Amino acid sequence: MRIDAVSDLNSNDKNNLSGNNNIDSTTIIVEVLPVGPFDNAFMYLSKYTLEIGDVVEVPFGNRKIIGLVIGYAQKSDIALKDVYKKYDINIGKTYLEFLNWVASYTLIPKGNVLKMILCEKSIFQEQKRKVKKEVQHKEEPQKTEKTTKCSSIILNTEQQTAYEKIKSNNNKPFLLQGVTGSGKTEVYLSVIRDILEQEKQILILLPEIALTSQLSSRIEKYFGIKPIIWNSNITPKNRKTAWLKAISGEKYIVIGTRSALFLPFKNLGIIIVDEEHDSSYKQEEGGFYNARDMSIVLGHIKKIPVILSSATPSLESYINAQNNKYGYAFIKNRFGSAKSVPIDLIDMRQCKFNGNFISPNLMEAIKKTIDKGEQSLIYLNRRGYSPITLCKSCGIKISCPNCASWLVYHKNIDKVVCHYCGYKTNIPKKCQCCDAEDTYIQFGPGVERIHEELSQRIPSAKIILVSSDNVYSEKSVTELREKILNNEANIIIGTQILAKGHHFPNITLVGVVDGDLGLNCADLRSSEKTYQLIQQVAGRAGRAEKPGKILIQTFNPEHSLYSALKSNSIQKFIELEISSREKNGLPPFTKFASVIVSGTNKELTEKTAKKLVSSFPKSEVSILGPAPAPLFLLRGRTRWRILLKSSKKIALSKVIKSWILSQKSPKNIKIQIDVDPLTFL
Numbered sequence: 001m002r003i004d005a006v007s008d009l010n011s012n013d014k015n016n017l018s019g020n021n022n023i024d025s026t027t028i029i030v031e032v033l034p035v036g037p038f039d040n041a042f043m044y045l046s047k048y049t050l051e052i053g054d055v056v057e058v059p060f061g062n063r064k065i066i067g068l069v070i071g072y073a074q075k076s077d078i079a080l081k082d083v084y085k086k087y088d089i090n091i092g093k094t095y096l097e098f099l100n101w102v103a104s105y106t107l108i109p110k111g112n113v114l115k116m117i118l119c120e121k122s123i124f125q126e127q128k129r130k131v132k133k134e135v136q137h138k139e140e141p142q143k144t145e146k147t148t149k150c151s152s153i154i155l156n157t158e159q160q161t162a163y164e165k166i167k168s169n170n171n172k173p174f175l176l177q178g179v180t181g182s183g184k185t186e187v188y189l190s191v192i193r194d195i196l197e198q199e200k201q202i203l204i205l206l207p208e209i210a211l212t213s214q215l216s217s218r219i220e221k222y223f224g225i226k227p228i229i230w231n232s233n234i235t236p237k238n239r240k241t242a243w244l245k246a247i248s249g250e251k252y253i254v255i256g257t258r259s260a261l262f263l264p265f266k267n268l269g270i271i272i273v274d275e276e277h278d279s280s281y282k283q284e285e286g287g288f289y290n291a292r293d294m295s296i297v298l299g300h301i302k303k304i305p306v307i308l309s310s311a312t313p314s315l316e317s318y319i320n321a322q323n324n325k326y327g328y329a330f331i332k333n334r335f336g337s338a339k340s341v342p343i344d345l346i347d348m349r350q351c352k353f354n355g356n357f358i359s360p361n362l363m364e365a366i367k368k369t370i371d372k373g374e375q376s377l378i379y380l381n382r383r384g385y386s387p388i389t390l391c392k393s394c395g396i397k398i399s400c401p402n403c404a405s406w407l408v409y410h411k412n413i414d415k416v417v418c419h420y421c422g423y424k425t426n427i428p429k430k431c432q433c434c435d436a437e438d439t440y441i442q443f444g445p446g447v448e449r450i451h452e453e454l455s456q457r458i459p460s461a462k463i464i465l466v467s468s469d470n471v472y473s474e475k476s477v478t479e480l481r482e483k484i485l486n487n488e489a490n491i492i493i494g495t496q497i498l499a500k501g502h503h504f505p506n507i508t509l510v511g512v513v514d515g516d517l518g519l520n521c522a523d524l525r526s527s528e529k530t531y532q533l534i535q536q537v538a539g540r541a542g543r544a545e546k547p548g549k550i551l552i553q554t555f556n557p558e559h560s561l562y563s564a565l566k567s568n569s570i571q572k573f574i575e576l577e578i579s580s581r582e583k584n585g586l587p588p589f590t591k592f593a594s595v596i597v598s599g600t601n602k603e604l605t606e607k608t609a610k611k612l613v614s615s616f617p618k619s620e621v622s623i624l625g626p627a628p629a630p631l632f633l634l635r636g637r638t639r640w641r642i643l644l645k646s647s648k649k650i651a652l653s654k655v656i657k658s659w660i661l662s663q664k665s666p667k668n669i670k671i672q673i674d675v676d677p678l679t680f681l
Contacts, residue, residue, distance in 0.1 A: 029080065031071035032058050035118060038111035039103070042067075043076050046083040053096055055118065057085040066124050068114055070096060087124065089247060091117060091264040094301050101297055105653050107660075107673045108287035116262040120243040122236060153190050153222060155183075162187045162329035166307060167194070169327035173296050175276075175317050176309045178331030179340065179568075180539020181503075184309045185215070187331075188272050189222055191307065192253070196223060200269025201246070202253045203260060205291060207278035209233060210471055210497050212255055213478045215274075219253060230256030230263065233473050258283055258291035261298065269304055271295045276308035276317060277532050279678050288674040292317075311539060311570075312532040315581065316588045318574055341541050341548035343565050345515075345557045356453055357445040362511045362551050363457065369509040370461060370490045374546060377504075378450060378493045379537045380513040383419065383467050385411040385449045386442030389427060393436035398427070404633040410469070411448050421635045450513060451493050458491075466494035499537035508548045510541040515552040519559065523680060524586050531561050531573050538565075585645075587676070591652050594674040595642040595660075596629065601668070602638045608669050609640035615663060621646040621655050631681040637670070641680070 030050050031041035044058050054069045059081045068091065095117060103110040118124070155163060159182075166174050166187070178184040192202050206212060209231050216227050228242045242263065245252050249266035256263075258281050261271075273281070273292050281291040292308065299306035308317050308326070321328035334340060351359045358366075358378075369376045386409045390397045398407045400418035407416035409427070417424040427440050442449070451465045464483060471477055484492055484504050492498065492507070518530035534552065542548020554562065564573035582589050597612065599605035609626035616623050622645040629639040646652050653675055660671065 029073040029076055030056075030069050030083065031073055032056060032067040032083070033070050033114055034058070034060055034065045034067040034111055035115045036065070036111045037109045039109050041070050043073050043080055044083045045080045046086075048083060048086040050083070050086065051090060053090040053092055055087040055089040055091070055124070056083050057087070057124070058083050066118060068096070068118075089123070091247070092266060094298075095264050097301050098294075098298050101301070102289060102294060105297075106287065106289045106675055107653055107657055108289065112287055113262075116259065117264055119259070119262065120240050122240050123243065153186050153193065155186060155190060156335065158331045158333060159183050159187050159190075159335075162331055163190050165327060165329045166191050166305070169305065171299070171303055171305050172327050173299065173306045173308065173320070173325070174327035174329075175313055175321040176307055176329055176331075177313050177318075177321075178309075178311060178329075179334060180311045180536065181334040181542075182311075182331040183335035184311075184331065185218065185274075186335075187329075188274075188307050188309055189218070191270065191305070192219075192272070193223070195269040196225075196251065196253075198269060199251045199267075201249070201251060201265050201267045202270055202272070203263070203265065203268060204253065204255045204272040204274060205260060205281070205295065206255060206257060207275050207280035208497060209257060209474060210477045211274070211502070213474055213481065214502060216255055219255075223253075225253055227253040227255045229474065230254055230260040231474075232257070232259075261291050261294055268298075268302055271299055271304065271306045272309065273306065274309045275536075276310045277312055277314040279529065282678045284674070284679070288672070288677075290676060290678075293676070312535045315528060315574065315577060319578065319588055339542065339547060340568055341510075341538065341550055343538060343550040343552065343568070345562055345566070346551055346553045347557050348553050348555045356457070357450060357513060358453055358457070358511075359553055362553065365509055365549065365551055366454070366491065366511065367458065370458070372508075373487075373490075374508040375484070375487065375489065375504065375506045376491050376509040376511060377498065377507050377537070377540050378454070378491060378511045378513060379495075379499065380445065380447050380450055380493070381496045381499075381517055381533065382446045382514075383410075383469055383495060384408040384417065384446040385452075386444055386446055388443040389416055389440050390443055391431040391434060391436060391439045392441050393431060393439040394434040396431065396433040398432075398440070402633065402636045404631050408446065409442050411452070412469075420631070445513065447493050447495060454491055454493070461491050462489045463491045463493060464489040466492060466498050468495065468497060471497055496533055496537070498540065499533055502540060504540060506546070507540050508542055508546050510538050510548070510550045512537065512550070512552040515554040515562070516556055516559075519556070519561070524581075525678065527561055528577055531564065531570075534561075534565060535570065589648070591646050591648055591650070591675075592677055593644040593652050593656055594677040594680065595644065595656070596639055596672040596674070597626065597642070597669060598634070598637040598639045598672070599666070599669045600637055604666060605638050605640060605669060608665050609642060612660075612663060612665075612671075613642060616659055617655075619655060620650055621652065629681065634681075643680075 027045050027047055029043055030046050032044050033041045050069050052069055056067055057064055058067050099113045103113050176184050195202055212229055219227050230242050246263040246265045254260055273295050276292050283289050295306050320326045346359050346361050366376045388397055388406050389409050398416050400407055400423050402423055403418055403420045405420055407418055409416050415424045415426055430437050431439055447465060447467050451463060454463060466480055512534060518526055538550040541550055560576055597605055597609040613626055625642040626640040629641040632639055656673060
């Protein structure tokens with residue numbers, strides 16, 4: 001177990017940290033936090049003049065490591081080694097405060113949070129050129145550009161009211177809610193225009209890479225500035241440029257996914273979190289944090305505005321706005337001539353299944369849309385061809401050897417694939433259970449199967465398939481977007497990658513193949529997430545002069561979610577969901593934290609989880625479990641889940657940290673802590 005790796009150092013490691021014991025009058029003792037799984041700083045001697053926040057290189061055991069100066073010491077009882085090198089980089093006191101806050105709340109080791117901030121390794125390689133002098137440790141920005149002349153952004157009455165509310169909000173977080181197509185982007189771009197005139201830096205967070213190119217084009221159009229893009233797909237050269245511009249304080253606009261929040265901006269003037277409700281803002285690999293929530297914290301520390309924008313805000317943000325913790329504006333009408341779009345349900349219980357997954361009503365609507373020269377968006381949030389491949393002789397399903405999940409058949413590569421670990425294989429000729437030959441069949445639809453069905457039933461149709469399997473870079477997103485805008489397709493089939501933010505004026509029909517897909521699970525947020533996704537994808541229809549229509553296929557048309565969708569009242573849905581959560585003592589009215597214990601030894605993992613629970617101190621915090629996680633096997637490791645529940649007044653992170661650190665666990669057991677979990681897999 002490595003929660004505080006510093007405390008796990010053995011005696012040899014500690015000896016390796018010691019060294020020179022000769023301290024003269026020109027030498028100071030500094031406390032350095034290394035990059036890596038460390039919560040504590042180590043003391044070093046330095047003949048450099050160092051300030052808090054300076055980046056240095058220090059010896060650590062038999063290697064050199066990058067670290068951050070976080071304090072000074074008067075003396076040391078042990079011999080100390082010298083700081084090797086001082087870089088001309090200082091991250092500033094605000095990011096040091098931010099680092100400490102993120103680590104204390106999420107329980108990610110401080111050194112790992114530092115790693116996210118100092119993420120661009122090439123800057124610290126000795127062979128590289130030294131950083132330019134304008135990025136030396138200075139809190140004041142270098143004003144190297146003239147004030148940008150911005151094109152006029154025309155706002156209607158509702159948008160102008162929202163803009164004025166944001167301007168008078170006094171740096172309090174602000175929830176900008178508006179129906180899809182209401183022009184929320186123009187509102188926050190108007191605020192950005194004001195920040196640019198102050199020569200400040202702007203950060204816009206997006207949940208998906210696919211949304212980047214469209215927003216980037218609009219910013220160039222309005223401001224004459226090409227934004228810098230930050231995500232996992234950009235080149236090392238562009239990453240380095242973005243990082244250096246951030247720390248220089250130079251005026252610029254960054255559009256990025258969640259990790260962009262940790263760029264060390266010296267002159268940040270505003271943070272925009274677009275589609276703030278989206279679960280993609282939650283980091284669940286290598287440490288759990290929610291970039292939306294951390295944006296609020298960073299905005300508070302830097303005393304700058306944070307705008308949360310969404311057509312379907314999260315319950316947490318909505319309640320904070322209603323309680324006056326956040327500023328709030330709601331744009332009720334679509335922009336310009338675009339009208340709200342009616343939603344109709346197709347009761348699939350009344351449809352006789354004949355091997356097709358598109359109902360007669362939806363098929364007829366698609367054909368009529370094509371005849372009018374307009375486009376249809378067919379939505380199914382399931383990649384691949386079929387989610388299950390089973391033997392029709394004995395019913396056994398093909399599962400992943402590394403994860404407790406069924407393998408998904410992808411027809412384009414003729415393989416079954418695990419969407420958790422990436423394992424892929426051919427479909428066996430012989431059943432692994434009953435030895436019957438050639439008996440495997442596909443059960444249920446994915447987007448590839450819907451593509452096949454529509455191609456067969458409407459042979460003349462021009463169809464584009466959009467999912468993360470074929471949209472994996474900014475270039476591929478731009479190419480697909482241009483094809484849709486140029487009407488090179490009359491049917492677009494897609495997953496949730498198409499549900500958010502895109503503006504396609506000729507899409508007038510949205511068909512949801514399986515509206516119930518997200519409802520049939522144990523996730524406490526399943527209704528909220530399903531409503532948000534369907535409402536978002538429905539918002540792609542009728543965004544210009546042409547009227548739109550939404551058809552949702554469902555086996556449960558009586559569900560309260562559909563009642564709210566049909567009445568086009570998110571407020572109605574939110575009120576129902578709030579009432580249910582409050583009645584059952586669920587977040588956001590209480591706090592949850594999840595502890596996941598995993599290991600390759602099944603018995604040892606279970607024993608460790610039970611030992612942890614038995615050692616939990618008596619307190620006002622309730623503990624549930626341990627229980628096998630719903631996804632019991634993941635990447636070859638068995639998983640047990642412990643759930644902690646408390647009132648919002650209790651500092652749950654502190655309770656967990658003191659409890660976990662008091663325990664000794666086998667080294668091959670991994671313990672992950674997720675404060676405010678969004679999923680419970």
